Amino acid sequence: xxxxxxxIFKANKLVLLLLLALFNFSCRNKKSNNQFAxxxxxxxxxxxxxxxxxxxxxxxxxxxxxxxxxxIDLFDTTSIKFIYIKATEGKTLKDKYFExxxxxxxxxxxxxxxxxxxxxxxxxxxxxxxxxxIVKLSSGDLPPVCDFESPISISKEKLKxxxxxxxxKLQDNYGVKPIIYTNxxxxxxxxxxxxxxxNFWIAHYDTEDVDQTIENLVFWQHNKDGKLPGHAGxxxxxxxxxxxxxxxxxxxx
Numbered sequence: 001x002x003x004x005x006x007x008i009f010k011a012n013k014l015v016l017l018l019l020l021a022l023f024n025f026s027c028r029n030k031k032s033n034n035q036f037a038x039x040x041x042x043x044x045x046x047x048x049x050x051x052x053x054x055x056x057x058x059x060x061x062x063x064x065x066x067x068x069x070x071x072i073d074l075f076d077t078t079s080i081k082f083i084y085i086k087a088t089e090g091k092t093l094k095d096k097y098f099e100x101x102x103x104x105x106x107x108x109x110x111x112x113x114x115x116x117x118x119x120x121x122x123x124x125x126x127x128x129x130x131x132x133x134i135v136k137l138s139s140g141d142l143p144p145v146c147d148f149e150s151p152i153s154i155s156k157e158k159l160k161x162x163x164x165x166x167x168x169k170l171q172d173n174y175g176v177k178p179i180i181y182t183n184x185x186x187x188x189x190x191x192x193x194x195x196x197x198x199n200f201w202i203a204h205y206d207t208e209d210v211d212q213t214i215e216n217l218v219f220w221q222h223n224k225d226g227k228l229p230g231h232a233g234x235x236x237x238x239x240x241x242x243x244x245x246x247x248x249x250x251x252x253x
Contacts, residue, residue: 113142
């Protein structure tokens with residue numbers, strides 16, 4: 001007797017084929033199950049389960065047309081709501097586009113925040129002084145950000161002490177705790193324990209969800225290869241990991 005003609009074999013084969021089909025369907029639709037969708041405006045997949053989207057800017061992005069940013073729809077009726085703008089770096093460098101970006105972004109109605117690129121081997125008090133002299137925050141602005149993504153050129157203990165000095169100076173000046181921007185690897189290496197009472201903004205790419213073990217996570221930079229209509233180059237895309245009420249509570253009073 002040919003075993004392939006056996007009814008039991010045929011039934012098992014049918015079950016196997018159905019399981020394989022379901023597996024392939026699941027793989028093909030993995031991102032849609034996590035509510036990702038391609039945005040024609042941004043030219044990347046965007047997480048639809050987070051409704052408050054934003055970008056960050058520096059002189060690397062060149063001159064920005066904020067009217068074009070204001071008018072784009074990322075998907076459905078969702079647009080860019082917040083913009084973080086580089087203000088300073090180290091103890092002497094001021095981003096050449098900061099003042100213009102800061103003024104125009106506010107005029108177009110975006111929620112704005114400013115960030116400082118922290119350099120480990122520079123004096124933290126002088127770095128804080130530079131930022132505070134340049135950036136004037138008002139009610140409705142986002143908290144200041146310490147951007148740390150540099151190679152670690154000093155001991156971790158000295159680095160943590162310097163970052164703490166910088167954060168304390170900003171908090172004393174603005175009356176609000178700064179947010180720490182870093183990547184997933186540096187978070188676990190530097191910030192996880194001693195800085196657990198700060199909010200975090202994490203760069204974590206090529207993943208369908210940000211690292212859920214990170215505490216006090218408020219922003220996720222999910223893609224660094226996004227586009228903006230009418231602009232060359234690539235842009236960082238971010239989402240706020242909360243609802244409208246959470247976002248408003250984060251703003252400076």
